[in-house]
Amino acid sequence: MRIRENNVEQSDAFDETGNRQFQRIKQTAPAFILTFVIAIATWIVLSGKFDMFHMTLGVMSCLIVSFFSHNLLFYNTDIRRLPSAWLRFLYFFPWLIYQVFVANIHVMYLVFHPHMMDLIDPRIIQFKSRLKHPMSHFIFANSITLTPGTVTVHVSLLGNYSVHAIDTLSGEALPGDMEEKISRILDE
């Protein structure tokens, strides 16, 4: 009787560790697979050779890379929400390109204007953003640098931005529309 109880306990304990391991694999596997897919796609584009030797080499090195760094690219993200986030990013990207284009025209206008010194009025402005995800902070800061007359100076993890604006007009537009659009990608 005692032996059987012991056995039951043991198998329970085994079940639990097995279960925990299974949980861990279940958590890390999607990130691993996604990293592998991205790495192998990059390999194929960069190598451009489809024979056996190069493909085997690519699969092996991509396996090693994604084993070591699968938690680098998808750190602390919910994998199930990724596809929709990417779709929303694809929706956001043409708008960003358009904004970059407008920004460039504006800076070109300033550069070639004969009375440029009267037009510009550089200052550093501060504001607080309500974005939460670190990735959206990254996208937002880089988008600010790429668009109308503004360069991100400093971003704190809590969302305090300081931005160098070339004239008052482009400074006033922040955070505004762009933050709204980026918050729709990841935060909701």
Added chain:
Amino acid sequence: MDIVIGFLLVCGLLFFTGGSIGILRFPDFYSRLHPAGKLDTMGLLLSLLAMAVYVMMDFSIASFLTGLKILLIVVIVFVTSPTATHAIVDAGVRAGLKPWTKEGGGGV
């Protein structure tokens, strides 16, 4: 098709020229980074787009892969250029350089 490529190349060169002149004309360190960070990115985007179109004109897998590589360069520049600009600005702020303003003057 050649007309499109030529147009894109000329626009890209125009943006590059604007960037260089802007670096020379703007008053201080921080405002000089505006043309350096933006106009160069745009110029590179346009000229590399022209190259991608030129390479992909004959439809084969090899030229398609080359075009994809060029687009990969565009993506990498779009991520790294603002980050590098930000790093330079941050270094300036940490070193204590005051930005030039219309009223107060400030660092050059």
